[in-house]
Amino acid sequence: MxxxxxxxxxxxxxxxxxxxxxxxxxxxxxxxxxxxxxxxxxxxxxxxxxxxxxxxxxxxxxxxxxxxxxxxxxxxxxxxxxxxxxxxxxxxxxxxxxxxxxxxxxxxxxxxxxxxxxxxxxxxxxxxxxxxxxxxxxxxxxxxxxxxxxxxxxxxxxxxxxxxxxxxxxxxxxxxxxxxxxxxxxxxxxxxxxxxxxxxxxxxxxxxxxxxxxxxxxxxxxxxxxxxxAPASTAFPTGTYRNISGNLALSYGLVAASRQADLPLYLGSYPITPASDILHELSKHKNFGVRTFQAEDEIAGIGAALGAAFGGSLAVTTTSGPGVALKSETIGLAVSLELPLLVIDIQRGGPSTGLPTKTEQADLLQAMYGRNGEAPVPIVAPRTPADCFDAAMEAARIALTYRTPVLLLSDGYLANGSEPWRIPEVD
Incomplete structure (x- = not known):
């Protein structure tokens, strides 16, 4: 028109x-x-x-x-x-x-x-x-x-x-x-x-x-x-909005979850596209009690996060598909120990090292079944970039309530794409 x-x-x-x-x-x-x-x-x-x-x-x-x-x-x-x-x-x-x-x-x-x-x-x-x-x-x-x-x-x-x-x-x-x-x-x-x-x-x-x-x-x-x-005034409920990408929304959701739970946030992570932005962002928020550890590899990243969970932190590790494969043993250990742990998988295309800058929602079966023994893990998946904030909060709630690792499945399009986000009221 x-x-x-x-x-x-x-x-x-x-x-x-x-x-x-x-x-x-x-x-x-x-x-x-x-x-x-x-x-x-x-x-x-x-x-x-x-x-x-x-x-x-x-x-x-x-x-x-x-x-x-x-x-x-x-x-x-x-x-x-x-x-x-x-x-x-x-x-x-x-x-x-x-x-x-x-x-x-x-x-x-x-x-x-x-x-x-x-x-x-x-x-x-x-x-x-x-x-x-x-x-x-x-x-x-x-x-x-x-x-x-x-x-x-x-x-x-x-x-x-x-x-x-x-x-x-x-x-x-x-x-x-x-x-x-x-x-x-x-x-x-x-x-x-x-x-x-x-x-x-x-x-x-x-x-x-x-x-x-x-x-x-x-x-x-x-x-x-x-x-x-024209502005989309009728599309938005009343509130204050900002443009936000999925990885930024996810980072803010993790900080908000740590404040709501009154637990320090600990991120043990190894840089990997397209998840690295979360490590970069959370490293800026020491004023909220956030600690970030850039590990030497994927296994060390989740091992440090699991240790932080044992010590009483809200523990997070971020990765993509290749990293989930490497972290599977420690995820199984977290299930056995009944420790809350957030494993955030920003999915990318292809098997093995794959296509770092291309996206697929390719890790669902790995997330559901990629562990030895009986080790079921809840899975949370955001639907839009802004929804990554709520998904992070929900994943943390499940992990802390039921003493279990939780897998959060985002992807490269959600991570790097953006949309208007209604800033929630703190109360």
């Missing part, structure tokens, strides 16, 4: 939009998507996000394996998924276009950085000719924008090399999309000022790139229409 709004440049009202930002791992697509999401949350839309990282460790620039993307679905009503087909694809290079074009429906808008569509870059991903010129994109509304050149031009008065100036092109794209969807500019500007407070020149350059993108949308004839998605 789109209704025209009278006055000024043509503004059309939409009920929902799915946007996907895509580019190289170093192009800042996750930061761009995160900042657009923060502005959308502040505006009052319901939203759901899907960050998609490459499984490889920094694949060569400009290759299909190195494409990183961030998808955001926002609406004026209650939504439940980050969407399937993007209405808008922002492609920072040929690899990003080729990796994502199959998901984009005909008639959707595609914004491309034409500066990156060089003969060498096209050849690297198997394009025989430029898709911007060979007619293969005729079914889409394509906006060719020299993003890189315009960013460099906007920053010509700054003491930056061309390479340093080019790094701000994601902020140019953010400014353009913020104008296009009538997102408030104050949020990104405040964020950039705070993030680069110790580097005022870098802050000023990023702000200039953001404003240049906004102004380009305002003045160019290529973007004759901007869009508006």
């Amino acid at each position: 789109d209704d025209r709004v009278p006055g000024g440049k043509d503004v059309r009202r939409l009920t929902r939009v799915v946007i996907r930002f895509a580019g190289d791992s170093g192009d800042g697509m996750q930061l761009t998507g995160d900042r657009f999401t923060a502005g959308t949350a502040a505006f009052g839309n319901d939203l759901s996000t899907l960050p998609d990282f490459p499984a490889e460790i920094r694949a060569p620039a400009g290759t299909l394996h190195g494409v990183s993307s961030f998808q955001l679905h926002f609406a004026d009503h209650d939504i439940l998924t980050p969407g399937d087909a993007p209405d808008v694809l922002v492609a920072m290079n040929p690899a990003a276009l080729k990796a994502n074009i199959a998901d984009v429906p005909r008639g959707a808008e595609i914004i491309v950085d034409t500066d990156e569509f060089t003969e060498r870059a096209l050849r690297k991903v198997g394009y025989g000719a430029s898709p911007l010129e060979d007619g293969s994109l005729d079914g889409y509304r394509v906006h060719p924008v020299p993003l890189t050149a315009m960013t460099v031009e906007a920053l010509k008065d700054f003491d930056l090399s061309r390479k340093e100036a080019e790094r701000s092109k994601n902020m140019f794209a953010l400014g353009l999309l913020s104008w296009m969807y009538n997102r408030p500019a104050e949020g990104p500007e405040k964020f950039l000022t705070a993030k680069f407070a110790r580097k005022p020149d870098i802050a000023a350059a990023n702000l200039a790139a953001f404003r240049a993108g906004w102004n380009f949308g305002e003045t160019t004839e290529d973007f004759a229409v901007s869009y508006e998605v």
Whole structure:
């Protein structure tokens, strides 16, 4: 649905939009998507996000394996998924276009950085000719924008090399999309000022790139229409909301459970994607009596947590599928000793070491039966990123009430995705 709004440049009202930002791992697509999401949350839309990282460790620039993307679905009503087909694809290079074009429906808008569509870059991903010129994109509304050149031009008065100036092109794209969807500019500007407070020149350059993108949308004839998605005021019960990811909600749930139980929180953990964020977050909360221990391996992590449970702490260990396999013996020991222990499994794809940045809900049978002898363990599974808070509280309640280890099964999409969360009243 789109209704025209009278006055000024043509503004059309939409009920929902799915946007996907895509580019190289170093192009800042996750930061761009995160900042657009923060502005959308502040505006009052319901939203759901899907960050998609490459499984490889920094694949060569400009290759299909190195494409990183961030998808955001926002609406004026209650939504439940980050969407399937993007209405808008922002492609920072040929690899990003080729990796994502199959998901984009005909008639959707595609914004491309034409500066990156060089003969060498096209050849690297198997394009025989430029898709911007060979007619293969005729079914889409394509906006060719020299993003890189315009960013460099906007920053010509700054003491930056061309390479340093080019790094701000994601902020140019953010400014353009913020104008296009009538997102408030104050949020990104405040964020950039705070993030680069110790580097005022870098802050000023990023702000200039953001404003240049906004102004380009305002003045160019290529973007004759901007869009508006009204706040989802009827979708939310009354309360105070914030945008939250699954791992952050889970971390807060663990701290809240420890306060409710009046027990110190102890995390024994070995870093593993996509669970490491919980270790990073809980290490910041020593003021709430939280102790974090980064162990030398998965077995040491759960062994230390089980010892903390024996000593009277609310004990937690975090991991993914490969770690659950290693922890199974100690989980069986916790069952035998009747000790409360939270084993948090942020699931990822594939057997063995698998695909760290891809997701599957692949560990249910391992969680149910992956121990020797008779050792049943309750399992709690959140349904959305915000629900991870309540799931952590419920898992802790079961563990402490029934003196048993509890497995909490989240996954990579819930862990890294985000949505509005109603902050609970402490009472």
